[in-house]
Amino acid sequence: MKAPAFSYMRAESVEHALELLSRHGDAAKILSGGQSLLPALNLRLAAPAILIDIGRLDELRGIDLRDNVVTIGALTRHVDLLASEEILSSLPLLRQAAAHVAHPAIRNRGTIGGNLAHADPASEFPACMLALDARMVIRREDGERRVDARDFFRGIYETALEPCELLVAIEIPRPQSGSRTYFHEFVRRSGDYAMTGLAALAHLDGAQFADLRLSYFAIGDRPYLARATSHLVGVAITGERIAEAQAALDAELDPPDDQQASAAMRRHFARLLLSRCVANVLERPELAMEAVT
Amino acid sequence: MSRSDQTEGLTALDRPNSYIGQSVPRPNLDRLLQGRGQYVSDLVLPRMVHVAFVRSPRAHARIAAIDTEAAKAMPGVVAVVTGRELAAVVTPWVGVLAHLKGLKSAPQHAMAIDRVCWQGEAVVAVLASSRALAEDAVEAVEVSYEELPAVTDMRSALDPATPVIHPDLGDNLAFERNHDAGAVDAAFAEADEVVEAEFVFGRHTGVTLEPRAVVADWNVGERRLTIYQGTQAPHMVQNIAAKHLDLAEQQVRVVCKDVGGSFGIKVHIYADEMATYGLAKLLRRPVKFVADRVESFNTDIHARDHICKGRIAVNRNGSIKAFEIDDLTGIGPYSMYPRTSAIEANQVVNLVGGQYTTPNYRARARVVFQNKNVTCQYRAVGHPIACSVTEGLVDLAARRIGMDPVQIRRLNLIGDDAYPCASPTGLRFEALSHHASLQKLLQMMDYEALRAEQARLRRRGIHRGIGLASFIEVTNPGAAFYGVGGARISSQDGVTVRLDAAGSVTCYTSITEQGQGSEAITAQIVASGLGVSIDRVRVVLGDTDATPYGGGTWASRAAGIGGEAALQSAKTLRGNILQVAAAILQARPADLDISDNAVVDPSSGERKIELSELARIVFFRPDTLPPGLQPEMVATRHFVPRQYGFAFTNGIQASWLEVDTATGFISLLDHWVVEDCGTVINPQLVDEQVRGGVVQGLGAALFEHCIYDERGQLTNANMADYLVPMAAEMPDIAVGHVVTPTKESELGAKGAGEAGTAGAAAAVANAVNDALSPFGVTITEIPLTPRVILSALGRA
Numbered sequence A: 001m002k003a004p005a006f007s008y009m010r011a012e013s014v015e016h017a018l019e020l021l022s023r024h025g026d027a028a029k030i031l032s033g034g035q036s037l038l039p040a041l042n043l044r045l046a047a048p049a050i051l052i053d054i055g056r057l058d059e060l061r062g063i064d065l066r067d068n069v070v071t072i073g074a075l076t077r078h079v080d081l082l083a084s085e086e087i088l089s090s091l092p093l094l095r096q097a098a099a100h101v102a103h104p105a106i107r108n109r110g111t112i113g114g115n116l117a118h119a120d121p122a123s124e125f126p127a128c129m130l131a132l133d134a135r136m137v138i139r140r141e142d143g144e145r146r147v148d149a150r151d152f153f154r155g156i157y158e159t160a161l162e163p164c165e166l167l168v169a170i171e172i173p174r175p176q177s178g179s180r181t182y183f184h185e186f187v188r189r190s191g192d193y194a195m196t197g198l199a200a201l202a203h204l205d206g207a208q209f210a211d212l213r214l215s216y217f218a219i220g221d222r223p224y225l226a227r228a229t230s231h232l233v234g235v236a237i238t239g240e241r242i243a244e245a246q247a248a249l250d251a252e253l254d255p256p257d258d259q260q261a262s263a264a265m266r267r268h269f270a271r272l273l274l275s276r277c278v279a280n281v282l283e284r285p286e287l288a289m290e291a292v293t
Numbered sequence B: 001m002s003r004s005d006q007t008e009g010l011t012a013l014d015r016p017n018s019y020i021g022q023s024v025p026r027p028n029l030d031r032l033l034q035g036r037g038q039y040v041s042d043l044v045l046p047r048m049v050h051v052a053f054v055r056s057p058r059a060h061a062r063i064a065a066i067d068t069e070a071a072k073a074m075p076g077v078v079a080v081v082t083g084r085e086l087a088a089v090v091t092p093w094v095g096v097l098a099h100l101k102g103l104k105s106a107p108q109h110a111m112a113i114d115r116v117c118w119q120g121e122a123v124v125a126v127l128a129s130s131r132a133l134a135e136d137a138v139e140a141v142e143v144s145y146e147e148l149p150a151v152t153d154m155r156s157a158l159d160p161a162t163p164v165i166h167p168d169l170g171d172n173l174a175f176e177r178n179h180d181a182g183a184v185d186a187a188f189a190e191a192d193e194v195v196e197a198e199f200v201f202g203r204h205t206g207v208t209l210e211p212r213a214v215v216a217d218w219n220v221g222e223r224r225l226t227i228y229q230g231t232q233a234p235h236m237v238q239n240i241a242a243k244h245l246d247l248a249e250q251q252v253r254v255v256c257k258d259v260g261g262s263f264g265i266k267v268h269i270y271a272d273e274m275a276t277y278g279l280a281k282l283l284r285r286p287v288k289f290v291a292d293r294v295e296s297f298n299t300d301i302h303a304r305d306h307i308c309k310g311r312i313a314v315n316r317n318g319s320i321k322a323f324e325i326d327d328l329t330g331i332g333p334y335s336m337y338p339r340t341s342a343i344e345a346n347q348v349v350n351l352v353g354g355q356y357t358t359p360n361y362r363a364r365a366r367v368v369f370q371n372k373n374v375t376c377q378y379r380a381v382g383h384p385i386a387c388s389v390t391e392g393l394v395d396l397a398a399r400r401i402g403m404d405p406v407q408i409r410r411l412n413l414i415g416d417d418a419y420p421c422a423s424p425t426g427l428r429f430e431a432l433s434h435h436a437s438l439q440k441l442l443q444m445m446d447y448e449a450l451r452a453e454q455a456r457l458r459r460r461g462i463h464r465g466i467g468l469a470s471f472i473e474v475t476n477p478g479a480a481f482y483g484v485g486g487a488r489i490s491s492q493d494g495v496t497v498r499l500d501a502a503g504s505v506t507c508y509t510s511i512t513e514q515g516q517g518s519e520a521i522t523a524q525i526v527a528s529g530l531g532v533s534i535d536r537v538r539v540v541l542g543d544t545d546a547t548p549y550g551g552g553t554w555a556s557r558a559a560g561i562g563g564e565a566a567l568q569s570a571k572t573l574r575g576n577i578l579q580v581a582a583a584i585l586q587a588r589p590a591d592l593d594i595s596d597n598a599v600v601d602p603s604s605g606e607r608k609i610e611l612s613e614l615a616r617i618v619f620f621r622p623d624t625l626p627p628g629l630q631p632e633m634v635a636t637r638h639f640v641p642r643q644y645g646f647a648f649t650n651g652i653q654a655s656w657l658e659v660d661t662a663t664g665f666i667s668l669l670d671h672w673v674v675e676d677c678g679t680v681i682n683p684q685l686v687d688e689q690v691r692g693g694v695v696q697g698l699g700a701a702l703f704e705h706c707i708y709d710e711r712g713q714l715t716n717a718n719m720a721d722y723l724v725p726m727a728a729e730m731p732d733i734a735v736g737h738v739v740t741p742t743k744e745s746e747l748g749a750k751g752a753g754e755a756g757t758a759g760a761a762a763a764v765a766n767a768v769n770d771a772l773s774p775f776g777v778t779i780t781e782i783p784l785t786p787r788v789i790l791s792a793l794g795r796a
C-alpha cells in the first residue's frame, strides 16, 4: 500500500495550475484535499505521473453570498461548510449533508471541489448539487464555462470535466425563503458512504408542494432527481398519493446490487425515504407510518 | 495452597499498601501517549531491506512459471526470491497436534512452491531498499497460473464430487470429533418439546491497529538470528524459528517491545513471517516485513465461519433435558501452525451447554479444508459460537414453552453451591457463580422495568428487545491446551524480581504486553508482594534473552499465571531482603516486614531501615555484614496451574436494542456484563478488557464479515468494505463483577480478556429475536445486517 512514484508540482496560482494541466493533460491529476486521491494512489488504483497540488491557492477558498447566489470556492473544506453562517442560513441542506460526509479528520482536509470532481455516486454532495440546481464553474487555460449539476455528473467517478480543466467554484442559487429541506441516508456506520440517501428541497404552497426536488444518491451511477414527484406537486397529499409516487419511483429506478445493499433493498429504502421526506416536510408524521409496507 | 503468609499473616491481597484491586494507571501510558512506543513497524536497522510479497490472485492454481528478471532489474531491488529458492533455508511444517486425534494437514512452505491454495498466499519475495520500491518491483514479477477448481463452500467440501485440495490426505476432512454423554436419545424422545435451529457464523478477523510486523536480523558473526516481532508468545516464536531454520534455540533471540493490538492474531506463526526469517538468513542482512492493510485482510488468520445445527430438549416445566449439536467449520487450506485450526471446533464441542445442569449432550464437529485464507484462534476461541448456540437454543426453548428467558436460566444454570463439578464433556469447574451473576445483572439492568418499557413501546410500533447470554470461559490453561499435544508452547510462566543498588526493583516476566496492561498488573503485584511503591518497579518483558521462559499472553492466562509467578517471586525476594535486614538490625526476620520502601516493624509500623540503605550496604559495604552472609537480591519463581486443566470463569451479558423493522437497522441501546474472573487486580483494566471484548463481539454480531465469492476471492479486503465496529454505533457497556477467586493460586486471579467477546453476539442475537417476536421470525445468522433482517421480515 505504497503509492507508485509520481512527480509533484505545487501550483502557485490558478493560471499556473491551468498551464500545468494543459501541458500534462491526462498524465496529471489535481491534488486537492487528497482524501480520495491518496487512498487510490496507495491502493495503486490510480497511477498519475504528476500531481498538481492546488492546496495553496487561497483564491479558490471561501463562501460568498451575492445577488442570491452562493458561490463556494472549490478548495472550501467540508469542515468550512459545517462552520459557515452563510451556509447555515442560505443552504441548510448542504450543512445537513456535510455532517454525514466521512469523519472529522477527513472533513478537515477534504474539499467540496475534490468531492464533486471525484463524483462518487454514493457521495452526499453531488446529490445536494442536483437538488439545489447548482452550477459548476470550470476553467481551462483558454476560458471558463459553467455546467449545470444535472449535466456535470456523468457516471461512476465521471464528470463533464476535461483533463485540462479545473473546477474552481460552485454557484448555487439561494432557495426562496420558506423552502424546506430534508436529508437522510441509510448507512451501516455513521460516516460511511450511504447505502441509499436522499437530499430534498421543497417549496410549499399552503399544505401542498409547489415544487419538490428529490435527489437520491447511492441509487445508480450518479445522483438522481426523481420524476415521481410529479405525483405529489400541486395535489392534496394523502397516503394514496404517496403510494402512487412510490410506485412511480420504483418504476423509474434501476439501482445496483452490491455488497452493501441489494437492488431490492435500495428500492425499498428509496420508497421509504420518499414517504419519510414528505411526512417530515409537511410535518405530518402519520404519512410516514401509512406508507410503510 | 495455603492462603496465609507465614511472615506476617497477611495475604498479598490485604497487605498494607497493597495495589491489588486498585485502578493504578498503566506505567506505560505516558510513553505510549507521547508517541514513544517502540513498535516493530517503526524499527529501522542499519543495512535493513524491506520485503513485499507477490501474492496469489487465485484461490487455487498451479504455478506454471515465474519470471523475476524484470523485477530484479528494478531500482532499489536487492533480491527476488521464489518459494523454491527459500525452501533451501526454511523447512516446511504440518499444523497438527497429537491430542487432537485424527487431525491432519498438508506440509506448508513459507512461500508457495508448485501450487497456491488461497488468494493472498505468498509466491515470490521482493526485497528492496524501501517498501515502495519493493511494491513497484512486485508489479514486474510475472507469474503464470493454471487455475484449479477452488473449494469454497464448506457445506459441500466433503461431497464425493468436490475436488480434494490435498490429494495425499484422501479427503477434505481435517478433523472430526464426536462426543456423546448421558442418555441423549432418551432425553429427546421423552421431552415435552424439542426445538432446533441452524446457526450461521460469518467469517471475520481481528483487525489490529498495528498490522503484523517483523524485522529479522541474521548476524553471521554471532551466528544468531534476532527476530523483532509483535507477538504474543516470544518463546514459541524462538522455538519454531530455530526448528525450521536449522538453528539451535539459543541461536534465536526474539524481542517484542510494544505491540499495536493482537487479539490472538499475533499468537501464530505465519508463513510470510517464517519467510522473512529465512530471507534474513539468506541475505545476511536485516529484513523487514510489515503487512499492509490489504495483506492483513488476506493473510491474518480469520476465525469463526461455522454452521452449527443445534437441538434442545425441554419440558414444559422449564427443565432442559438435553443439547445436541452438529458443527461444521471451514479452516482454509492448511491447519495453522503450531496451534492448529481444530481448536475452535474442539472448543465448541467442549463448551456447548456447559453452564447448564443437564448431563445429556451429544456433539459432532467437523473441520474441513477450503481454498480460503486460514482460520485459527482469535479472541474467545470457540466461545462466541458455543455461547450463541447454547443461549440461542435456550431462548428458543423458553419461547416454545412460554417461559421468561430469566426463569428458564434460573431453573437450569448450575447452582452456585454445586462445585466442584464437571460438564458433560468432562471439563472440571472449581467454583462458578452463575446465579449470583444473573442476579447482579438483573439488578444492574432493572430487568422488570425494561420489560415494561418494551411492552409499552411495542404498542406504539417500536420494537425493542432484551437478550441474555450466560457463558463459561476457559482461562489459565495448563499443558492440556497445547503441551500434551506435543507443541513446545509453554503453559508455565516465570518472573524474576531484583532489588537494585538504589533500592528500586526490576522485574522480568515471560508474559507479554499488547495493550491489555500486563506491565501494569505485574508492577502492581510485585509492588504489593514486596512492599515497595509502584513507581519503584520497572517491568521488562518481551525478550527471550532476558526474561524467564514462559508462554506469553494469550488464552486469558497472563494475569492468572504470570501474575502468580510475580507474586511468588516478590514474596521470595522479600524473604531474602528480610533475612539481610534481620542481620543488620539484629532482629528476627519474622518480626520484620517491608512496607512503603522500608523494612518496618509490622506491629508499630516503625521504619527500621530504608530499602535504599539496605541495598547500599548489600552492594557496596558487604564488609559490614555478619560473616558468612551472602545476600541474594534476586528471586525467580515460576507458576503453572496443576489441579485444574483450566480455570473456568463465568458471566452473563445482556443487550437492549431496537430494531427498525422498516429498514432492518439495529440500534444498540445498552449492554451489561457481569463476569467473575476471581481476584480483580486492576478494576479499570478488567473493565476495559471486558468492554473491548464486548465491542469485538458486537462487531461480529452486526458488522464484521470476510466475504468470499464462489471462486474464493475475498471481496472486501479493505477498511471501507470490511466494517469494524466504531464508537458511534456502540452502546454504553456497564460492567459488574462477582468475585470467586481460584484456590489454585494465592493471587486467586482468573482470566478476563475474552469474557466480553464470548457472550456479546449471543446477547444481541437473542435481543433481536426478542424484538422481532411479534413477527414470528427467528434469525440465527450473524452478522445481523439490514439485509438479513429485511429478508427475514420479507421486506427486501
Ligand SMILES: Cc1cc2nc3c(=O)[nH]c(=O)nc-3n(C[C@H](O)[C@H](O)[C@H](O)COP(=O)(O)OP(=O)(O)OC[C@H]3O[C@@H](n4cnc5c(N)ncnc54)[C@H](O)[C@@H]3O)c2cc1C
Binding pocket: A029, A030, A031, A032, A033, A034, A035, A036, A037, A038, A039, A074, A100, A101, A102, A103, A106, A109, A110, A111, A112, A113, A114, A115, A116, A117, A118, A120, A122, A123, A124, A125, A161, A165, A166, A167, A168, A191, A192, A193, A194
Ligand atoms: C474514510 C473516508 C470516508 C469518506 N467518507 C465519505 C462520505 O461518506 N461521503 C463523501 O462524499 N465522501 C467521503 N469521503 C471522501 C471525501 O469526502 C473526500 O474528501 C472527497 O471525496 C474528495 O475531496 P478531496 O479534496 O479530498 O479531493 P482529492 O482526493 O484531492 O481529489 C479527488 C479527485 O478529484 C480531482 N480534483 C480535486 N480537486 C479538483 C478540482 N478543483 N478540479 C478538478 N479536479 C479536481 C482529483 O484529481 C482527484 O481525481 C471519505 C474519505 C475517506 C478517506
